[in-house]
Amino acid sequence: MRAGKQVPPPNPDEPLVEVTVLFVPPRLRSFVPEELPEHDEWRRRNHLPHLHRVSPLHDFLLHRYAELAEALRNDTLPPVLLATPTWMSGHLDPDVLVDRLETSAAAGVEPLPADLAQALLRLPRGSHPAAADRAAKVESDAARSAARWLAGDGMADPECGHVWRHMVGASMVDFGDGEPEHFTEVRLQPVLRVTAPTGHRLIDEVLLRQPSDWTADESGGTLSAWPAMLPSHREVVAVNFLPFLLRGHWGTWTAPAELNSLEIAQGPLGESTAVIVAFLLAGGVPGTIPVILAMAARGDLPAEAIGRQLALVLRRTRRETRPAIAALTELAEAGAHHEVWRILRTLLPEILPREGQRITATHADLVAFATDVAHWTGARGEIPIIADFAKSRRTIRFTHECKRLHTHLTAPTP
Numbered sequence: 001m002r003a004g005k006q007v008p009p010p011n012p013d014e015p016l017v018e019v020t021v022l023f024v025p026p027r028l029r030s031f032v033p034e035e036l037p038e039h040d041e042w043r044r045r046n047h048l049p050h051l052h053r054v055s056p057l058h059d060f061l062l063h064r065y066a067e068l069a070e071a072l073r074n075d076t077l078p079p080v081l082l083a084t085p086t087w088m089s090g091h092l093d094p095d096v097l098v099d100r101l102e103t104s105a106a107a108g109v110e111p112l113p114a115d116l117a118q119a120l121l122r123l124p125r126g127s128h129p130a131a132a133d134r135a136a137k138v139e140s141d142a143a144r145s146a147a148r149w150l151a152g153d154g155m156a157d158p159e160c161g162h163v164w165r166h167m168v169g170a171s172m173v174d175f176g177d178g179e180p181e182h183f184t185e186v187r188l189q190p191v192l193r194v195t196a197p198t199g200h201r202l203i204d205e206v207l208l209r210q211p212s213d214w215t216a217d218e219s220g221g222t223l224s225a226w227p228a229m230l231p232s233h234r235e236v237v238a239v240n241f242l243p244f245l246l247r248g249h250w251g252t253w254t255a256p257a258e259l260n261s262l263e264i265a266q267g268p269l270g271e272s273t274a275v276i277v278a279f280l281l282a283g284g285v286p287g288t289i290p291v292i293l294a295m296a297a298r299g300d301l302p303a304e305a306i307g308r309q310l311a312l313v314l315r316r317t318r319r320e321t322r323p324a325i326a327a328l329t330e331l332a333e334a335g336a337h338h339e340v341w342r343i344l345r346t347l348l349p350e351i352l353p354r355e356g357q358r359i360t361a362t363h364a365d366l367v368a369f370a371t372d373v374a375h376w377t378g379a380r381g382e383i384p385i386i387a388d389f390a391k392s393r394r395t396i397r398f399t400h401e402c403k404r405l406h407t408h409l410t411a412p413t414p
Helices: 038-045 056-073 094-106 113-121 129-136 141-151 201-207 222-229 234-245 255-263 271-283 288-297 303-316 321-351 361-377 384-390 397-410
Strands: 159-168 171-174 186-193
Touching: 056 113, 056 201, 056 222, 056 234, 094 129, 094 141, 113 141, 113 201, 129 141, 159 234, 159 271, 159 303, 171 186, 186 234, 222 234, 222 255, 234 255, 234 271, 255 271, 255 288, 271 288, 271 303, 271 321, 288 321, 303 321, 321 361, 321 384, 361 397, 384 397
Parallel strands: none
Antiparallel strands: 159 171, 159 186
């Protein structure tokens, strides 16, 4: 039909189709007569994106930018920013924080809320009683809040982790204990739960919000800044990295640098850091080995967790075993052979073929490499799945390598 003409009536044999067009306005606030809650109104006024469209750490960073811009517009900038770090890791010296609180109090200005929250998160782990005593003498709400934080143990470690999920129809479901025969899209659902509220809304409700398993990549180039935002709780940063891990955003140029920032930070490392390391090892990403060596040298490497997650990466993504063996070989030859053995001892029971699955040359290569590492480390202790394969009468190379490894592991300690 031509523009402006009436739609001709349908013929008797033509179906009648009704189309309804809905318009969702981009600025919903203009159509909502009720007042927004205080914090939502602040987000609207400062043009912050919807909280579900950005990662929690990026959202917190935007809060810091927005409050600074608002203070600049209102001519209420404080004389000093509390959260500027004093160490390369992103940490802040407790005494320097108190100095800045004293400066703000002398000027009669309360520090900005997100700036105070960031400053507290940058304090080293543990209590700082001397700095707490000094802060308690400063006449300001921010100083009293800092004094309580300094006198305690800081923020309790949140519950961190992730769940492997895959697409079924149009929905994501958990893998559970195994894998279906066929699956397509795979995601990592981050798990982040506050174990003990800090009493700071921007920490408990914004920064420690559980990330989505999907990202629209609106975080720009700020991922490299995240480890310095939580230098005492690096596993929280690792959880926030997960939505980017399987979506091609972590190229060979950026991931090791971000992992290095986690290495120099503080706090326990768990399954989320382990799956990142496993993903980089299986991908043979340049620059990964030196970072893992540094973690191993500090005694921070979660080797058993890496073994578990490496098995899942190899089974559930397009990553292959041979590049992982090459990376582990380089790591062992560089001096981390004890850590590599801990990885392999956890990896082997999870990656070797189950009953009815095909044995490949790659499986034989992996067991042969494990035998070499076991000799280097003097490892002992039977691995049940290796013992079962060693009993086989088959003459294939895989059985031979399992017998070699089993013989070494069960031999008397010299």
